[in-house]
Amino acid sequence: MKRGKGLTFVGDSRVLKYEKPKLNRDYSEFPGRTEEFYPDFLLKEWLIGAIFLVGFLCLTVAHPAPLERIADPTDTGYIPLPDWYFLFLYQILKYSYASGPFNVIGAIIIPGLAIGALMLAPWLDGSKHRDWKRRPVATGMMLLAVGVIFYATWESVAYHDWDAQKAQGKIVFSNLDDSDPVFNELVRTNCTSCHGGELTGGSGPDLVTPDLTKEHVQAFVENGTVDSGGSMPAFKDQLTDEEIEKISEFISKLELTDKAE
Structure with a gap:
């Protein structure tokens, strides 16, 4: 039988196909490409986690969180302010279409749609391409989310009365x-x-x-x-x-x- 481009394989349907069961291959078969989970991989994870933890602790010592006066449930005039990563939601509640009688839109419907879109992302965009330019649905949704969060956070910081915020929380x-x-x-x-x-x-x-x-x-x-x-x-x-x-x-x-x- 000649070998080359003209080679043709003919199958026989009477012969049962036999597959060897897939067994987990030993990591030693791939030297330099993999390692044991314990203790090699787990030790590296612990070391990286410890570095970030020590860095975070140093940051909290160097810049402690500002303290305000003791919480007073009888003070109905106090206006709470969320942390920076929730400022965009805080800002959305200030818009006319998401506040007052429409508060349910800003508090429930808009965040619910965002979370629902995130959960449905695998079905909204089933493309297998890794290039972001070839995945317009996922790329568009991500750019829209980042744009809304960035703009709403900036607007909340730029137009908030920080002097009044500092005064109402001052310890006296x-x-x-x-x-x-x-x-x-x-x-x-x-x-x-x-x-x-x-x-x-x-x-x-x-x-x-x-x-x-x-x-x-x-x-x-x-x-x-x-x-x-x-x-x-x-x-x-x-x-x-x-x-x-x-x-x-x-x-x-x-x-x-x-x-x-």
């Missing part, structure tokens, strides 16, 4: 005595929901920093206030004259201190 102390029965029975019940647990400001103004006299506080409590910053209800029908006087005297004595007492 006052000479407030939370064991005082006037605070526990009157001030905590009627004032802290708007002015914060330390009365340093919330949805209502700061009552510690301004130099408020007893007469000023008493007039506000009795008659309420209405200004550009909001409104305060009058308490003259809810509190007795004696209770209003006690609250006014307590607040008029508040002042900032360098440290908690």
Whole structure:
């Protein structure tokens, strides 16, 4: 039988095809190309992980996370800010089509569509090409996602009021005595929901920093206030004259201190 381009193979359907069972081949058959999982490969993984862990710990020591005041559930005016990797979602909730009555769109529908597209990616693009230019569906979806995340993150950072953010989280102390029965029975019940647990400001103004006299506080409590910053209800029908006087005297004595007492 001649060999060459004219060689023809003829199969016989009566002969059963026999395949040797596929067994895992020993790694020693491929010297220099593979290695044992334990301890060789696993040791390298541990070493790389340890290097990144030590680097991360050094970074946290050199640049510690900024601390803010203790969380106050009575402070309804505090505006939380997510970490940088969630700023794009935070920004989306500011747009008119994803906030207010349409908040469900920004909070559920848009993230749900993004996660759903990620889960369906293998079916949306079944191409086997590795060149990104030959995979327009996957490339387009990825570029769109990166563009939206980058733009929304930039816009959130550029237009956020960082001074107000820093001020609302600033750690401040006052000479407030939370064991005082006037605070526990009157001030905590009627004032802290708007002015914060330390009365340093919330949805209502700061009552510690301004130099408020007893007469000023008493007039506000009795008659309420209405200004550009909001409104305060009058308490003259809810509190007795004696209770209003006690609250006014307590607040008029508040002042900032360098440290908690």
